[in-house]
């Protein structure tokens with residue numbers, strides 16, 4: 639039998655009360671064979687407590703909706719953690735929201751922070767699992783020049799250690815974007831593999847970076863006795879954000 643998981647309360651609605659939150663979840667349990675409830679990361683304790691109890695009452699597991707490469711505590715992370723664009727600038731967050739401002743998976747300080755956040759979540763003692771969200775690079779769809787990443791010094795070092803010339807990759811993509819026709823064909827490569835080796839180096843590097851950080855986080859979560867769930871990007875768009 640397939641597992642049915644539901645994501646609940648990404649944000650607490652203005653009028654949310656424990657009674658309303660319990661009632662809605664109870665209705666969902668009556669309609670569906672839910673086995674996992676994935677709960678939002680930044681809720682008032684009394685709502686969290688209500689959902690924890692109701693989930694246990696139905697013998698379902700409670701997972702934390704856990705942001706991997708963005709802030710999950712309502713505050714902005716250091717700007718130098720943000721991925722670096724082709725132009726050498728930090729990739730801005732969507733509408734400036736901390737939870738939609740991405741950080742580079744290849745930075746050592748980011749990896750330490752990820753380990754800390756997993757430990758903090760595990761120590762809450764209320765979760766049976768973590769559901770990793772934002773486990774990707776920012777989407778370049780809106781503006782590749784501003785949002786395609788990462789060209790930070792950490793990524794550069796890892797890429798050059800494996801024999802890639804990151805500056806050549808950066809220049810190649812930059813030059814593709816200076817001309818409308820070439821930009822159009824570059825856009826295609828965000829969806830479909832090409833025979834351009836430099837470009838493929840870039841996409842493979844991103845896949846490897848995301849795979850590595852997920853494996854790292856999953857291993858830590860499991861070492862704390864927590865199960866792991868993954869929030870995958872829409873299948874046709876995964877190449878664009880570094881998910882393989």
Ligand SMILES: [Zn+2]
Pocket residue numbers: 721722742743744745788789790791792793794
């Ligand atoms: Zn980077």
